[in-house]
Amino acid sequence: DVVGKVVELGGSPFTVIGVLRPKEQDSAYSGRDHSKLVIPESTFRALTGRRYLDDFIYRAERPELxxxxxxxxxxxxxxxxxxxxxxxxxxxxxxxxxxxxxxxxxxxxxxxxxxxMGLLTLVVGGIGVSNIMNVVVDERTREIGIKMALGAKGRTILLQFLAETLVLTAVGGVSGLVIAAGICRIVSELGLDKTIGNPVLSPGIAVLTTVALGLIGFVAGYFPARDAARLDPVVAMKV
Structure with missing residues (x-):
């Protein structure tokens, strides 16, 4: 606590009588408030010999005024x-x-x-997931044929590949949320929030993004999974 202590400013002693409350500041008139010292006007004039003010700050009681x-x-x-x-x-x-x-x-x-841009990124990501699952189906065609020959139903194959797609999408979504939270933490730890603002990971946005990822992952994985479920076991085992 610095209140009551004496500090020297420009060769003159000053007694600290208070500390300004921390606040967010979107603009800085000749510097931000947290780096300023406030002294009485009469003292300033006595020390500098200046008779006139060259600027002042005012605020209306209400914004509309x-x-x-x-x-x-x-x-x-x-x-x-x-x-x-x-x-x-x-x-x-x-x-x-x-x-x-x-x-x-x-x-x-x-x-x-x-x-x-976020929506576009989700769409591009969905296309990427769909392409990956198409490749997976092509590579595992023989495996699918064997499972179906042993009695696996088309619905089982469909649900299996849909589950794999959703897991892949969930891993990507969780990784993105962790990275976003890490960036917010780094900005705060480095003190950059005083200059660029304090980024916050909104729970609402996180939930909305997760739901959107789930829907896109479902749509992206449905068609490859459907193709896998419709394979002819005899033909698939010959691949």
Whole structure:
């Protein structure tokens, strides 16, 4: 606890009277808050000899009041400093609300793009699984023929290959979730969440992805499994 301790800043002693609460910060005006020290305005003027402020930060009581508040502040400063309130070059205003609106729109489009890429990846993965199972059926044609000759039903063969497909898909899905969780952990451990944000593996997304993988795996494996179940035992044993 540093409260009550004396620190030296620019050759002058300061007593720590409080510590800002940790917070997530999407923008950094001349640096993030966690790397800042706050001192009284009067002390700052006494130490630097500066009489005037060159910038200040304000926040509207409610977001919907932001546009009107910006206009009123500009008009008040224009009357005091004698400039045209419509002159954007006389005083610069950084409206973070507008920036966040743009950022929200950008993130919505970006998430839609990521969703499309994820869907495309699942489809490509499903095609890959289907091709693998076709190869497996071709390589095990004689084995399938022997099983059917010994009394195995077509439904049994179908369920066997469907189960193998779902296991293969599940292994890939679990591996992906483990890698994603590992990346989230690494970002947090390295402190990168302060600059790029804190990635979180959403349970809802994980469940949705698992269900989607299961459906794609079922569809991808059904047709090779159906072909295997329809093999003629006599012909299959001759392969």
């Amino acid at each position: 932001n546009a009107g508040l910006t206009r009123k502040i500009r008009e008040a400063l224009a009357r005091r400093m004698h400039f045209d309130p419509t002159d954007d070059q006389a005083i610069q205003v950084w409206n973070t609300t507008e920036m966040f609106e743009f950022f929200d729109t950008f993130m919505l489009a970006f998430n839609a793009f990521l969703g499309f």
